[in-house]
Amino acid sequence: MLPEAAVHCIIADTDYQHSSSLNALIEDVGFNCLTCKTIDELQNTLNNINNLEFAFLSLDLILSDGFSLLKHPRLIDVDIAIIHTEDDPIAASTAIQRGATYFFCKPLNFEFVTDLLSDLMRELSSLEESQSDQHNTCSLDQFGLLRGSSKAMYKLYRTVRKVAVTDASVLLIGESGTGKELAAQTIHQQSERCNNPFVAMNCGAIPPELVESELFGHEKGSFSGADKKRTGYFEQAAGGTLFLDEIGEMPMDTQVKFLRVLESGNFRRVGGERNIHSDVRIIAATNRDPLEAINQGLLRKDLYFRIAQFPLYMPPLRDRGGDIIGLAQFFLNKLNEENGTQKYLSDDYKSLVREYSWPGNVRELKSVLERAYILASEVLDADHFPNEHMDFEENDDYLRVPVGSSLEDAERKLIFITLDATDGDKKKTADQLGVSLKTLYNKLNSYEE
Numbered sequence: 001m002l003p004e005a006a007v008h009c010i011i012a013d014t015d016y017q018h019s020s021s022l023n024a025l026i027e028d029v030g031f032n033c034l035t036c037k038t039i040d041e042l043q044n045t046l047n048n049i050n051n052l053e054f055a056f057l058s059l060d061l062i063l064s065d066g067f068s069l070l071k072h073p074r075l076i077d078v079d080i081a082i083i084h085t086e087d088d089p090i091a092a093s094t095a096i097q098r099g100a101t102y103f104f105c106k107p108l109n110f111e112f113v114t115d116l117l118s119d120l121m122r123e124l125s126s127l128e129e130s131q132s133d134q135h136n137t138c139s140l141d142q143f144g145l146l147r148g149s150s151k152a153m154y155k156l157y158r159t160v161r162k163v164a165v166t167d168a169s170v171l172l173i174g175e176s177g178t179g180k181e182l183a184a185q186t187i188h189q190q191s192e193r194c195n196n197p198f199v200a201m202n203c204g205a206i207p208p209e210l211v212e213s214e215l216f217g218h219e220k221g222s223f224s225g226a227d228k229k230r231t232g233y234f235e236q237a238a239g240g241t242l243f244l245d246e247i248g249e250m251p252m253d254t255q256v257k258f259l260r261v262l263e264s265g266n267f268r269r270v271g272g273e274r275n276i277h278s279d280v281r282i283i284a285a286t287n288r289d290p291l292e293a294i295n296q297g298l299l300r301k302d303l304y305f306r307i308a309q310f311p312l313y314m315p316p317l318r319d320r321g322g323d324i325i326g327l328a329q330f331f332l333n334k335l336n337e338e339n340g341t342q343k344y345l346s347d348d349y350k351s352l353v354r355e356y357s358w359p360g361n362v363r364e365l366k367s368v369l370e371r372a373y374i375l376a377s378e379v380l381d382a383d384h385f386p387n388e389h390m391d392f393e394e395n396d397d398y399l400r401v402p403v404g405s406s407l408e409d410a411e412r413k414l415i416f417i418t419l420d421a422t423d424g425d426k427k428k429t430a431d432q433l434g435v436s437l438k439t440l441y442n443k444l445n446s447y448e449e
């Protein structure tokens, strides 16, 4: 029986001699190594393993099911080396597009592999140390625009680094406020497209009947209100990256057209005759489980497969250990710097921050910190931690707004709680709030950062 906390490595290869020498090397570095000889065995092992950090998979095995195993959820944030008997640039780039990190030829360069695994082992143990040291969690590592030093974030950094340089479409999956947009910008910055535009469009903040013209643009006079020609997001993002937030909110008929455009690279403006070509990388995001969205008829399966060449899971803040306090400190430092103050967090405040479940993730943490910063004269204390957040979880039919909130803040909260209560139905929400659908969309739009 392997110890619970052991860090695992997998080798999947039919070549016994190769597996056993690689196995010895891996165990020397300190990993527990599991070997598989068939694709079924590999599948089984993946279904039952925790703490997997590295996988050596032979190309032949992975090809036998058309690379689809690389999409196994256990492999998403694991470093994968594909091993082959000879150099094969096409297989190599396909494997890397599908999520592999490395493509190695036999005979393996054992020295390189030892260095690679030793680095990984060092990274993992330094992470453990910093996580066990509660006092030392205030300075956070940064990757692109993302901050965090937790294990979950390190894995995310590795995956982002890996996918950024490919041109694959990426689907960011994660709760609201986990940093999906920041991750999308980071991917763009680290890609070859970084000097071209990054254009973000929130499908959920645009009235359904306008999504298509926002996406593809329109010609003058193509519908009432179209008094000028307008280029859409697709054209604006030419050569760069188009970030489609809340992809599950894109109307179904637009999804069909959108998929066609992704496949051909060509589109027409609404009311236009001419085919326009635009080379755009797509990064989409959703805060729903995509498979559930497919089942509920909100997301087309074929579109999902097209955009989820690389699904990336954003960890919720509550799973990020020391990052919670680290980020709180980070946001406070920024406010102190901007305002020339030296306010600090009391121990009681820190405990509350640590214990709270943060359903709104980093976005919520940031706004809670900003509020406390305004209220506190020097020390951010327990009194400055909003109680109503605690009450929220127990009773989400009521909204408690602390005295001292701005009207805008109260309004935003009321809008979100009503949206929650109507399961995101914007028409119903607008009706209940007594505003027009257009007003609701305008307000939601203004909340986008």
Ligand SMILES: Nc1ncnc2c1ncn2[C@@H]1O[C@H](COP(=O)(O)OP(=O)(O)O)[C@@H](O)[C@H]1O
Pocket (backbone or CB within 6 Å): 145, 146, 147, 148, 174, 175, 176, 177, 178, 179, 180, 181, 182, 183, 362, 363, 366, 449
């Ligand atoms: N890892 C992170 N490091 C620093 N700031 C973050 C991080 N994740 C999220 N944020 C901040 O939290 C807020 C919400 O992030 P965003 O990317 O818009 O989340 P999402 O798109 O998942 O709702 C933004 O202000 C963003 O700057």
Ligand SMILES: [Mg+2]
Pocket (backbone or CB within 6 Å): 177, 180, 181, 245
């Ligand atoms: Mg967002």
